[in-house]
Amino acid sequence: MDGSKIKNMDEFAAVAGISRPTISKYFHDPSSVKQSTRARIEEALEKHDYRPNIFAMNQNRKLTRTVGIVMPYLADPIFGEIARTIERRCIDAGYRTALFSSHGERSGEIEALESLRALRPSGVMLAPLGRFSDRDFISGFCEEFPTVIFDRDIEGVGEAFVGSDNASFVSQSVEYLTRIGDPPCFFEMKNPANPNSIARRQGYMRSMRERGFEPMVVQVDGEGWEFERIGYDGGLGVIENRSLPTNTVLCSNDRLAIGFLAACYEKGLRVGRGSGCALRVAGHDNHPHARFTCPSLTTVAHEYEAISETGVSTLFDLIEQGGRFEGRRVERLPTRLIMRDSA
Amino acid sequence: MDGSKIKNMDEFAAVAGISRPTISKYFHDPSSVKQSTRARIEEALEKHDYRPNIFAMNQNRKLTRTVGIVMPYLADPIFGEIARTIERRCIDAGYRTALFSSHGERSGEIEALESLRALRPSGVMLAPLGRFSDRDFISGFCEEFPTVIFDRDIEGVGEAFVGSDNASFVSQSVEYLTRIGDPPCFFEMKNPANPNSIARRQGYMRSMRERGFEPMVVQVDGEGWEFERIGYDGGLGVIENRSLPTNTVLCSNDRLAIGFLAACYEKGLRVGRGSGCALRVAGHDNHPHARFTCPSLTTVAHEYEAISETGVSTLFDLIEQGGRFEGRRVERLPTRLIMRDSA
DNA sequence: GATAAAATTTATCGCGCGTAAATAAATCTT
DNA sequence: AAGATTTATTTACGCGCGATAAATTTTATC
Numbered sequence: 001m002d003g004s005k006i007k008n009m010d011e012f013a014a015v016a017g018i019s020r021p022t023i024s025k026y027f028h029d030p031s032s033v034k035q036s037t038r039a040r041i042e043e044a045l046e047k048h049d050y051r052p053n054i055f056a057m058n059q060n061r062k063l064t065r066t067v068g069i070v071m072p073y074l075a076d077p078i079f080g081e082i083a084r085t086i087e088r089r090c091i092d093a094g095y096r097t098a099l100f101s102s103h104g105e106r107s108g109e110i111e112a113l114e115s116l117r118a119l120r121p122s123g124v125m126l127a128p129l130g131r132f133s134d135r136d137f138i139s140g141f142c143e144e145f146p147t148v149i150f151d152r153d154i155e156g157v158g159e160a161f162v163g164s165d166n167a168s169f170v171s172q173s174v175e176y177l178t179r180i181g182d183p184p185c186f187f188e189m190k191n192p193a194n195p196n197s198i199a200r201r202q203g204y205m206r207s208m209r210e211r212g213f214e215p216m217v218v219q220v221d222g223e224g225w226e227f228e229r230i231g232y233d234g235g236l237g238v239i240e241n242r243s244l245p246t247n248t249v250l251c252s253n254d255r256l257a258i259g260f261l262a263a264c265y266e267k268g269l270r271v272g273r274g275s276g277c278a279l280r281v282a283g284h285d286n287h288p289h290a291r292f293t294c295p296s297l298t299t300v301a302h303e304y305e306a307i308s309e310t311g312v313s314t315l316f317d318l319i320e321q322g323g324r325f326e327g328r329r330v331e332r333l334p335t336r337l338i339m340r341d342s343a
Numbered sequence: 344m345d346g347s348k349i350k351n352m353d354e355f356a357a358v359a360g361i362s363r364p365t366i367s368k369y370f371h372d373p374s375s376v377k378q379s380t381r382a383r384i385e386e387a388l389e390k391h392d393y394r395p396n397i398f399a400m401n402q403n404r405k406l407t408r409t410v411g412i413v414m415p416y417l418a419d420p421i422f423g424e425i426a427r428t429i430e431r432r433c434i435d436a437g438y439r440t441a442l443f444s445s446h447g448e449r450s451g452e453i454e455a456l457e458s459l460r461a462l463r464p465s466g467v468m469l470a471p472l473g474r475f476s477d478r479d480f481i482s483g484f485c486e487e488f489p490t491v492i493f494d495r496d497i498e499g500v501g502e503a504f505v506g507s508d509n510a511s512f513v514s515q516s517v518e519y520l521t522r523i524g525d526p527p528c529f530f531e532m533k534n535p536a537n538p539n540s541i542a543r544r545q546g547y548m549r550s551m552r553e554r555g556f557e558p559m560v561v562q563v564d565g566e567g568w569e570f571e572r573i574g575y576d577g578g579l580g581v582i583e584n585r586s587l588p589t590n591t592v593l594c595s596n597d598r599l600a601i602g603f604l605a606a607c608y609e610k611g612l613r614v615g616r617g618s619g620c621a622l623r624v625a626g627h628d629n630h631p632h633a634r635f636t637c638p639s640l641t642t643v644a645h646e647y648e649a650i651s652e653t654g655v656s657t658l659f660d661l662i663e664q665g666g667r668f669e670g671r672r673v674e675r676l677p678t679r680l681i682m683r684d685s686a
Numbered sequence: 687g688a689t690a691a692a693a694t695t696t697a698t699c700g701c702g703c704g705t706a707a708a709t710a711a712a713t714c715t716t
Numbered sequence: 717a718a719g720a721t722t723t724a725t726t727t728a729c730g731c732g733c734g735a736t737a738a739a740t741t742t743t744a745t746c
Contacts, residue, residue, distance in 0.1 A: 008731085008732055008733080009732070009733065010732085019695050020695095020733090021695075021696090021734090022693085022695080024734065025694095033693080033694090034692085034693060034694085034742090037693085037694080052732080052733070053731090053733070054458060054461045055462065055732090055733095056701090056732035057732080058733090059702070059703095059732080059733070059734080060733065061734060062734085074417060074423050074426070074427070075420060075423035075424050075426070076420070077418060077419070077423070080418035080420070080423055081418050083417070083418070084444075088446075099443075099444070100442075101427075103430070114394055117396075118398050228632060229634075232634075259635055261635075262636070262637060265638065266638075266639075266684075288418075288571075289571065291571070291575075292571045292572075292575060292602055292604075292605040294604065294605060294608035294637035295608065295609075351701085351702055352702065352703065353703095361724085361725090362724070362725050362726070363725095364704085364724085364725075365723095365724060365725070376723080376724080377723060377724075380723090380724075395703070396703070398703095399702035399704090399731095400703055400704075401704095402702080402704080402731050402732070403704045403705075403730065403731040403732090404705090404731095405704085405705085461732095
């Protein structure tokens with residue numbers, strides 16, 4: 001904590017009275033130097049408060065021990081949560097992280113990967129935009145760096161995919177809803193930004209048919225990432241037009257459901273499975289706010305923890321194997337029904 | 344888009360048939376080279392798809408044109424939104440950004456600033472943790488890099504602060520609530536992570552006294568960042584104990600209010616200003632979800648856009664002035680009452 | 687105290703790029 | 717066409733660090 005500013009390793013080596021390569025070795029692994037020199041270094045460290053420049057370090061290192069994380073849209077709390085969980089696991093495993101958001105745009109995704117390239121990451125966790133992604137570009141990137149695709153798949157790209165099983169998502173919700181009440185319609189955006197949405201719709205249709213019901217898909221207008229707004233506006237629309245084909249609404253994701261519930265509240269429709277209720281509403285994902293909607297939202301949970309755990313350990317496997325698996329690993333994790341009050 | 348992989352500027356200079364310094368100059372400013380050489384470079388660029396390594400560039404550059412952004416907790420959608428807005432403004436101004444989250448922890452904040460130091464940013468937008476921040480460390484950082492503190496102030500640190508005026512926040516909500524109904528109590532966490540909370544409580548107390556009312560502060564247990572949970576549990580508590588001193592509840596922030604509203608709903612308390620309503624509830628911040636609570640949440644809005652705009656342009660001013668202002672600039676922007684249905 | 691083993695130092699190169707000065711080439715004057 | 721300018725190239729060095737080989741010192745072993 002001295003006033004003296006040390007700006008590089010040479011200067012620090014000088015004040016510590018130890019050669020630079022030894023200092024470098026120490027920062028690589030403190031236990032790799034003799035106990036007495038280690039003590040001297042750490043003593044100097046307390047006096048002078050120096051830290052090596054991480055980017056200069058990585059520039060010529062064999063292993064950077066850096067994991068790149070790319071999320072499609074960090075302002076969405078679901079992605080925020082996932083990113084935080086992954087970061088924690090990486091840090092616990094002795095890696096450092098570099099977090100990027102694509103901001104929902106193709107160019108943003110490319111920018112993020114381009115910046116990552118310059119960092120020469122040991123591995124990358126990539127949650128792609130999906131249908132807006134530049135498939136060829138990402139594919140090329142995956143050739144260069146060990147990359148695990150997660151959340152949404154880009155088929156055939158990268159050495160591994162880890163995500164929730166959309167079929168599992170929807171079959172659980174459809175099974176539950178049909179078991180204790182009328183079969184649900186499926187509420188979604190007309191042009192979903194998200195390929196998971198498509199898989200969910202298909203899963204819904206198959207689940208319904210398997211149970212002998214005719215699928216009912218309700219699509220509402222809206223683009224972009226303001227899902228609550230879209231669910232709200234769309235909800236108001238279908239309520240006012242009385243165009244809901246059933247009293248049970250299964251939303252493609254929780255954020256739409258949050259908006260839909262707001263519309264129901266405003267229109268005085270009581271939501272829940274009690275006798276006085278006009279409507280049942282359910283979602284998918286288990287959004288951090290799903291517990292606090294009115295009524296609390298019945299949903300099928302993304303197991304963040306499990307996905308992060310599996311994704312990160314798959315990545316570490318991949319890194320250990322030198323960046324290549326025999327065949328592409330695909331893991332679709334089961335999901336978990338969370339019964340609350342809305343359905 | 345050729346197959347040939349170019350890995351550095353030397354190789355690219357070779358295939359383009361132009362010297363490396365000229366290539367470097369081109370990437371600095373394409374219009375700084377002769378039209379004909381520019382054309383040749385861009386032709387080669389299309390063929391070979393090379394991009395310079397941004398971190399190597401920044402290492403020895405005078406101006407990195409990089410803005411560092413440090414948020415206290417990115418998983419909070421409010422901070423996600425603010426970060427996104429700031430990033431956009433920086434990019435529009437020709438800067439690149441590096442985004443970090445402190446993850447709500449002192450060590451995370453230090454890590455973030457330490458990483459930023461290695462990037463030698465042209466400027467930094469820092470939303471500090473507040474009372475968990477290492478004041479001395481941050482102060483030292485601000486000496487090195489032009490830094491604008493925003494969202495929460497650390498008095499005397501950095502060349503500028505830009506944020507909402509907490510007094511304005513609370514006086515608007517108190518004024519409104521007292522004008523159309525009973526005076527509000529103030530609902531908050533016992534140990535708020537956030538210095539804004541303290542300023543808001545003080546603002547509440549002053550506002551109340553100015554109007555001749557005795558302040559009523561309701562404090563609930565809870566630590567960490569799960570504000571909705573804390574608002575919900577605390578809300579259940581005060582409702583069950585009937586310990587609310589009044590029928591009007593002003594929450595320190597919207598996330599607490601979201602949890603509180605969920606508790607009200609569950610307890611069958613109708614919220615709003617109509618005749619059939621038991622309670623009025625209001626918040627502060629204008630959280631992205633505040634529009635979609637049930638009922639929609641009356642709140643006082645943070646003007647994200649204005650804060651980002653003012654903050655970033657203050658930073659650019661600061662950068663132009665060489666990193667120092669005459670005196671410390673403090674801008675507390677006014678807030679805006681948003682009347683919805685909850686109060 | 688001699689010998690082997692381990693740790694450190696010295697020296698030099700590399701990473702991918704910025705930058706400055708000196709030189710060479712192209713372009714513009716008159 | 718000769719001189720004056722602008723632009724481009726060459727040369728040389730720097731940023732902060734990693735990596736390695738050879739030379740030297742320190743420590744451990746007997």
